[in-house]
Amino acid sequence: MGKAIVITSGKGGVGKTTAVANIGTGLALRGLKIVLVDTDIGLRNLDLLLGLENRIVYNLVDVIEGRCNLKQALVKDKRLNNLFLLPAAQTKEKEAVSIEQMKFLVHELKKDFDYVLIDSPAGIEHGFRTAISGADEAIVITTPEVSSVRDADRVIGLLEANGFENLSLIVNRVRFDMVRNGDMLGVEDLLEILSIELLGIIPEDENLIISVNKGEPIILNADKYRSGLAFSLVVKKLLGEEVSWEELEKSESFIEKIFKFFRG
Amino acid sequence: MSKISVKGDLREGIKIIVNPNLNWEEIKELVKEEIKKREKFFKKSHVYLDLQGKDIGKEEWYEFQKEILEKYGIMLSKELIRLEISSANTAKIILGPIRSGRLLTSRDNLLIIGDVNSGSEVVCHKSIFVLGKVRGSIWAGYGNNEKATIFALELEPERVQIANYILDLSLIDNKNKKLGYWIYLEDGELKVNLYSGGK
Numbered sequence: 001m002g003k004a005i006v007i008t009s010g011k012g013g014v015g016k017t018t019a020v021a022n023i024g025t026g027l028a029l030r031g032l033k034i035v036l037v038d039t040d041i042g043l044r045n046l047d048l049l050l051g052l053e054n055r056i057v058y059n060l061v062d063v064i065e066g067r068c069n070l071k072q073a074l075v076k077d078k079r080l081n082n083l084f085l086l087p088a089a090q091t092k093e094k095e096a097v098s099i100e101q102m103k104f105l106v107h108e109l110k111k112d113f114d115y116v117l118i119d120s121p122a123g124i125e126h127g128f129r130t131a132i133s134g135a136d137e138a139i140v141i142t143t144p145e146v147s148s149v150r151d152a153d154r155v156i157g158l159l160e161a162n163g164f165e166n167l168s169l170i171v172n173r174v175r176f177d178m179v180r181n182g183d184m185l186g187v188e189d190l191l192e193i194l195s196i197e198l199l200g201i202i203p204e205d206e207n208l209i210i211s212v213n214k215g216e217p218i219i220l221n222a223d224k225y226r227s228g229l230a231f232s233l234v235v236k237k238l239l240g241e242e243v244s245w246e247e248l249e250k251s252e253s254f255i256e257k258i259f260k261f262f263r264g
Numbered sequence: 265m266s267k268i269s270v271k272g273d274l275r276e277g278i279k280i281i282v283n284p285n286l287n288w289e290e291i292k293e294l295v296k297e298e299i300k301k302r303e304k305f306f307k308k309s310h311v312y313l314d315l316q317g318k319d320i321g322k323e324e325w326y327e328f329q330k331e332i333l334e335k336y337g338i339m340l341s342k343e344l345i346r347l348e349i350s351s352a353n354t355a356k357i358i359l360g361p362i363r364s365g366r367l368l369t370s371r372d373n374l375l376i377i378g379d380v381n382s383g384s385e386v387v388c389h390k391s392i393f394v395l396g397k398v399r400g401s402i403w404a405g406y407g408n409n410e411k412a413t414i415f416a417l418e419l420e421p422e423r424v425q426i427a428n429y430i431l432d433l434s435l436i437d438n439k440n441k442k443l444g445y446w447i448y449l450e451d452g453e454l455k456v457n458l459y460s461g462g463k
């Protein structure tokens with residue numbers, strides 16, 4: 001039996017889908033059998049980040065409504081043959097999937113995969129409750145903005161109330177230069193407020209936009225881009241290996257120095 | 265009885281007890297001497313002057329209070345601000361953090377071990393003690409209980425209320441780091457005191 005992990009945030013647009021695509025790809029690079037489930041019905045995105053939008057035939061709602069079986073709906077990744085996507089339906093509403101149906105679906109997937117990563121929609125309504133229903137663990141993602149932190153706090157409270165014990169935090173879009181100048185909440189401040197375990201720190205990185213447009217998760221270029229490196233550290237930590245975050249901050253100051261050198 | 269004595273304990277804070285048979289001038293002299301002697305110990309604390317029932321005019325008291333505050337930075341009070349949890353000494357103990365969106369209510373005193381986060385609300389009929397940082401909203405003495413007090417290790421709240429009084433948040437001094445903050449109602453006003461634990 002594999003493990004099901006939901007990635008959620010409360011606030012929208014903080015990087016859930018980006019995280020699912022990259023962590024999923026990273027775990028698959030390690031040879032594990034991975035399926036990514038897009039539960040953001042009506043606003044599907046995950047297919048685009050993986051560059052799989054043209055390969056979708058069936059979706060999650062088709063499976064639930066019996067138009068196809070689970071295997072038929074899974075889309076195999078372009079690059080890695082142990083990575084699969086179960087896409088969301090773009091033309092349905094969140095209510096098209098019930099909590100019971102989601103639990104059953106995730107349970108079925110866990111039989112065949114090492115990890116089932118579930119991309120949750122924003123908010124704390126039905127879509128969120130459905131997304132978390134089948135998961136064993138949860139990753140909460142936030143940016144260092146106060147509004148995002150407060151929503152993360154709310155979501156952590158809801159997850160705890162739903163019996164989740166293994167919760168961890170990814171802080172996304174961190175700008176170490178701003179933290180150093182006191183213009184941005186630091187990771188330590190966030191951990192103090194949210195009091196959960198840190199899973200990763202992802203720096204702000206404009207290269208992510210290019211990677212999204214290309215449909216190629218940036219973790220595939222962990223040697224070139226700092227956000228790719230950061231996601232590879234998340235994968236390491238998720239697998240229980242030792243991680244040092246200083247590596248990241250160093251990589252940033254290194255890149256900064258190069259820029260400064262060219263700018264003169 | 266002796267003319268003057270000083271007591272400091274966790275239940276009652278720092279207390280100066282004077283003999284009520286002395287006149288006001290004598291009392292003032294004695295208290296000043298005592299404070300001078302222990303200036304360091306008293307500094308930034310709230311000191312309760314127990315007049316044992318002796319009546320002092322409002323004006324005279326206010327003058328004296330002002331003098332001591334200006335000279336020594338010590339706030340004198342005529343009413344006992346007890347660190348008392350209640351006569352029965354009971355409290356509901358809650359492990360924090362109290363997260364955003366949660367409403368925590370209690371009829372009994374409340375001891376919260378952990379933070380009260382932004383976007384959460386704590387409402388209690390009696391006193392609230394927070395062994396952590398308050399970033400959210402807390403209301404002690406709900407139901408017009410003016411004896412309720414609030415204690416917090418750190419205080420950067422969104423809203424603080426005791427009984428029907430809402431705290432003016434600009435009264436919170438976040439620069440002088442002490443052990444914690446006491447909030448209580450005195451003379452129809454909410455006061456915030458830095459609690460130094462007798463140090």
Ligand SMILES: Nc1ncnc2c1ncn2[C@@H]1O[C@H](COP(=O)(O)OP(=O)(O)OP(=O)(O)O)[C@@H](O)[C@H]1O
Nearest residue numbers: 012013014015016017018122173202203204205208
């Ligand atoms: N570390 C980062 N640096 C720069 N841009 C980022 C970073 N992380 C995410 N983004 C950008 O932020 C936007 C939102 O990201 P994403 O779609 O992953 O968020 P989401 O939480 O899934 O949003 P939604 O709530 O709408 O589902 C995207 O354009 C993405 O490229």
Ligand SMILES: [Mg+2]
Nearest residue numbers: 016017040045
């Ligand atoms: Mg998304």
